[in-house]
Every structure is written in structure tokens, then in C-alpha cells.
Amino acid sequence: MSLDPSFVGRTYPPTAPYQVGREKIREFATAIGATDPAHHDPEAARALGHRDLIAPPTFPVVVTMAASRQIIEDPALGVDYSRVVHGDQRFAYTRPVLAGDELVCVNTIEDVSSRGGHGFLTTRTEVTTSAGEPVVTAWSKIVVRGEG
Amino acid sequence: MELPAKTFRVTRADLVRYAGASGDFNPIHWSDRIATKVGLPGVIAHGMFTMALVGRAVAEWAGAPDAVLDYGVRFTRPVVVPDDDEGTEIEVTAVVREVTEDGLTRLDVTATCLGEKVLSQARATVRTAR
Numbered sequence: 001m002s003l004d005p006s007f008v009g010r011t012y013p014p015t016a017p018y019q020v021g022r023e024k025i026r027e028f029a030t031a032i033g034a035t036d037p038a039h040h041d042p043e044a045a046r047a048l049g050h051r052d053l054i055a056p057p058t059f060p061v062v063v064t065m066a067a068s069r070q071i072i073e074d075p076a077l078g079v080d081y082s083r084v085v086h087g088d089q090r091f092a093y094t095r096p097v098l099a100g101d102e103l104v105c106v107n108t109i110e111d112v113s114s115r116g117g118h119g120f121l122t123t124r125t126e127v128t129t130s131a132g133e134p135v136v137t138a139w140s141k142i143v144v145r146g147e148g
Numbered sequence: 149m150e151l152p153a154k155t156f157r158v159t160r161a162d163l164v165r166y167a168g169a170s171g172d173f174n175p176i177h178w179s180d181r182i183a184t185k186v187g188l189p190g191v192i193a194h195g196m197f198t199m200a201l202v203g204r205a206v207a208e209w210a211g212a213p214d215a216v217l218d219y220g221v222r223f224t225r226p227v228v229v230p231d232d233d234e235g236t237e238i239e240v241t242a243v244v245r246e247v248t249e250d251g252l253t254r255l256d257v258t259a260t261c262l263g264e265k266v267l268s269q270a271r272a273t274v275r276t277a278r
Contacts, residue, residue, distance in 0.1 A: 024169075031169035032200040033156070036213040048214055057203040057216040061196050062170055082186075086195045088269075090220030096213075139220070 003119040003144065005112045007077055015067045015105045017130045022099040024062070025053045032056060042099070055097035061089070063097075064125045064138045067105035071123055072142075079121070079144055087120065088141035094134045102130045110139070117146030149244045151255070154205045158193055158227065159235030166197045180231065192226035198238060198266060199223075202259050205240040209255070210274035217252070218273040221259075225266045236261055242272075251276045 022042070029039035037044035038054045045054050072079050097103070104127070111122040125138045163177050172194055175182040183191045199221050207213050229235050239260050246254040257270040 028169045031162075031165045032197070032204055034200075034204050034207075034213075036207070038213040048212070050214065054214050056200065056213070057207060057219055058196060058200040065170070065172060065196075086223050088220065088222045089196065089199060090218070092218045093216065 002114040003077065003079070003112045003121055007109045008112050009109065011106060011108045012070045012074075013106075015070065015107075017102045017104050018063045018066070020055065020063075020097055020099055020101040020103060022053050025055045025059065025097075025099050028059050028062065029056055032058075045098070050096070050098055052099035055099075057091060057093070057096075059097050060091060060103075060127055060136050060138055063103050063127060064105055064140070067107060067125060068123060068140065070107055071109065071121070079119075079142075083145045085143045085145060086140070087143045088122075088139070090139040092137045094136060097127075097135060101135065103127050103135065104130050111141075119144035119146075151209045151242045151244070153239055153241045154208070156201045156205075156238045156240070157235055158197070158201075158229055158238060159233070160191065160229055160231055162235070163191065163193055163197065163229060166194055166200070170194065170196060172196065188226060189228050191229055191231070193229050195223040198227055198259060201238060202240050202257055202267065202270060203272075206242070206255060206257065206272045206274060209242060210253070211277040212275070215275040215277070216272060217275060219271075221257075221267045221270040223266070224268045225261075225264055227261045227266050238266065245271075247276055253277075 034056045106126045113120045122141045127136045242255045242257040253276045255272045259267045
């Protein structure tokens with residue numbers, strides 16, 4: 001599958017704010033077996049100097065995966081989602097995501113390439129609070145597998 | 149320095165729970181019918197679930213839930229999860245690559261399932277424990 005390299009550098013409009021709730025952090029932490037009290041008990045998080053529950057390191061994917069639909073579903077780019085495989089994922093944290101955060105994502109296409117009949121798409125997502133405070137930057141590389 | 153290995157058991161129930169918690173409802177993570185139709189041996193774990201388990205190991209090694217500053221992986225091989233009570237197992241190990249003067253520890257992490265690496269270039273930077 002070949003993707004149009006002219007999309008490199010394209011930045012999409014900010015996503016609608018995502019409200020990070022305590023119960024979502026608890027649910028996510030429970031699903032991955034993260035029992036540290038700072039994911040479940042606000043007092044434990046405050047004892048570490050945070051104002052509310054701390055989300056586990058990969059929690060931002062809840063927000064960034066939803067945000068990436070902007071790109072995956074961009075008809076001009078034409079990604080066939082049924083052929084998408086996750087290649088790489090990276091997070092660089094300014095601070096942990098906390099309960100009570102209102103997060104906004106800005107997606108940029110960093111790289112587009114084709115090799116061996118497969119398309120490769122690298123996106124960078126700047127996750128900030130709605131007030132503009134940086135929280136985490138996520139990079140995701142997906143592979144769009146070629147036909148046959 | 150090598151850090152003590154950690155083992156995570158993964159069953160179908162874990163995948164269903166992770167699907168709900170993460171919002172990733174791709175059927176290859178719960179339907180054998182669909183997974184085999186797209187050429188997989190069967191239902192596979194979400195790559196991000198494996199990354200989350202490894203992230204837990206990293207935070208536990210670092211000794212604090214907020215110590216992870218940078219964390220990245222490449223998904224190289226699917227984790228196949230059979231539909232039985234045992235599921236499968238992911239083993240995670242790490243070596244300390246560098247401890248910097250400004251308080252950072254860099255880890256090279258290895259995650260295997262049935263003896264095969266499921267991640268490559270798995271690296272984390274954590275705040276060095278005081």
C-alpha cells in the first residue's frame with residue numbers, strides 16, 4: 001500500500017478535550033494489574049507530590065488512539081484500517097497524566113514511506129492540557145500491509 | 149547490571165478487560181474467527197497491552213509509579229493467547245545501560261513469549277531511585 005509522501009509535515013486541528021477521570025485511571029490500572037496505590041488512592045498520589053491519581057505510563061494511548069482516527073480516517077490519505085498493524089510506539093513525558101486533566105491532542109504526520117509493498121506512517125501527537133501545559137508527546141508508527 | 153525478571157500471565161479474560169479499559173475493540177484481540185481470517189494463528193494480545201505490562205515492570209524496577217520519563221518499543225511478533233485457563237506468559241527482563249550524573253537511568257528491556265522476543269528496541273528512561 002503506497003501512501004502519499006506529500007502528507008509529511010501535515011498538522012491536524014486540535015482534538016476535542018478529553019476529561020481524565022479517576023475511575024478511568026483505576027479501570028485502566030486494574031486491567032494491566034498495576035496495583036501501586038498512587039493509581040487508585042488520591043492520598044497516595046498526593047504523598048508523591050501530585051494533585052490527584054497518577055495514570056500508568058501507557059495510559060495516554062487511550063487518548064491518542066482516539067485522536068489518531070483523524071489521520072487514519074482522513075479520506076485524502078486513504079489508509080485501509082483493516083490492513084493496519086502497530087509498528088512502534090514511544091512516549092516522552094513532561095509529567096504523568098493525572099485525574100482531572102483535560103487533554104487535547106495535536107497530530108502531525110512525521111514520516112510516510114513505502115517499502116516492499118507496505119506503507120509506513122509515523123505520527124507525533126503533542127498531548128497538552130486545554131490550557132496549553134505540555135504533558136506527553138507520543139510517537140506511533142503504523143504499517144499498512146500491502147495486498148497479498 | 150541485570151534487573152530481576154518479571155513474568156506476566158495473559159489470558160483471554162485479560163484481553164477483554166484491556167479492550168474495555170483502553171477502548172481498543174479490534175476483533176483480532178477477541179475473535180478467533182476474525183483473527184484466523186486475517187492470517188493470524190488465533191487471537192493475539194494488543195501490542196499496547198504487552199507495552200503496558202512491560203511499563204509496569206519498568207515502573208516497579210524504578211521504584212515509583214511516576215518515575216518513567218521516556219518509554220518506547222517496537223512490536224516484532226504477536227503474542228498468541230489460547231482460549232484456555234492458562235493463557236500464555238510474557239517474561240520481561242532488563243539491563244541498566246547507563247546511569248547519568250543528572251539522575252537518569254536508561255534501561256534496555258527484553259520481553260519474550262514462549263522463548264521468542266515479542267518486542268525489539270524496547271527502551272526506557274527512568275528517574276534514578278534515591
